[in-house]
Amino acid sequence: NAGVTQTPKFRVLKTGQSMTLLCAQDMNHEYMYWYRQDPGMGLRLIHYSVGEGTTAKGEVPDGYNVSRLKKQNFLLGLESAAPSQTSVYFCASSYRLAGGRDTQYFGPGTRLTVL
Amino acid sequence: AQTVTQSQPEMSVQEAETVTLSCTYDTSESDYYLFWYKQPPSRQMILVIRQEAYKQQNATENRFSVNFQKAAKSFSLKISDSQLGDAAMYFCAYRRGYQLIWGAGTKLIIKP
Numbered sequence: 001n002a003g004v005t006q007t008p009k010f011r012v013l014k015t016g017q018s019m020t021l022l023c024a025q026d027m028n029h030e031y032m033y034w035y036r037q038d039p040g041m042g043l044r045l046i047h048y049s050v051g052e053g054t055t056a057k058g059e060v061p062d063g064y065n066v067s068r069l070k071k072q073n074f075l076l077g078l079e080s081a082a083p084s085q086t087s088v089y090f091c092a093s094s095y096r097l098a099g100g101r102d103t104q105y106f107g108p109g110t111r112l113t114v115l
Numbered sequence: 116a117q118t119v120t121q122s123q124p125e126m127s128v129q130e131a132e133t134v135t136l137s138c139t140y141d142t143s144e145s146d147y148y149l150f151w152y153k154q155p156p157s158r159q160m161i162l163v164i165r166q167e168a169y170k171q172q173n174a175t176e177n178r179f180s181v182n183f184q185k186a187a188k189s190f191s192l193k194i195s196d197s198q199l200g201d202a203a204m205y206f207c208a209y210r211r212g213y214q215l216i217w218g219a220g221t222k223l224i225i226k227p
Binding site for chain 2: 031033040041042043044045048050056058059088090092103104105106108109
């Protein structure tokens with residue numbers, strides 16, 4: 001049981017390049033999330049999904065796009081990377097439980113550097 | 116707007132002793148959920164403990180317990196019998212809808 005996995009673990013981009021981060025979970029979770037973590041700050045939600053084929057914006061969605069074509073996968077795309085997107089990116093997933101009772105389980109993170 | 120504040124950027128404790136990490140939050144809601152997550156140097160975010168606001172009883176998980184003061188909007192984490200493996204960043208988080216609102220974290224150092 002791998003839990004939540006993220007690919008790749010590290011990546012260096014040049015300004016203007018594009019890339020896709022892949023998140024996969026094998027726990028049959030309905031909900032999936034993408035966060036970014038910057039130094040001295042807690043995590044901030046970029047986008048999330050409450051089910052296959054659905055996505056929604058979080059707190060800091062600008063410059064990112066997401067897709068959830070399969071229940072187990074949640075992709076985060078950067079179409080034109082900027083230095084401000086240098087960060088550590090975390091994917092998380094959870095069951096669908098009413099009233100916010102679900103607990104989010106996190107992947108190991110992807111460290112992205114944009115030069 | 117909901118905010119989460121961790122006022123201690125760094126704490127240190129002697130191995131086997133007890134340490135308390137502070138967290139305060141701001142909300143106008145009456146029913147909500149609070150979490151403590153641990154992030155060791157491996158970077159993996161690990162759930163330590165959770166608390167439902169409607170429950171008056173403080174949550175406990177082995178050596179970890181919380182002091183939940185709803186009226187004061189305070190949610191502190193107590194670690195008993197500290198171990199070297201407890202060294203990590205600790206984050207307090209508040210659940211708002213689908214989103215977790217996070218504090219800036221407290222770095223816990225364990226002195227052998």
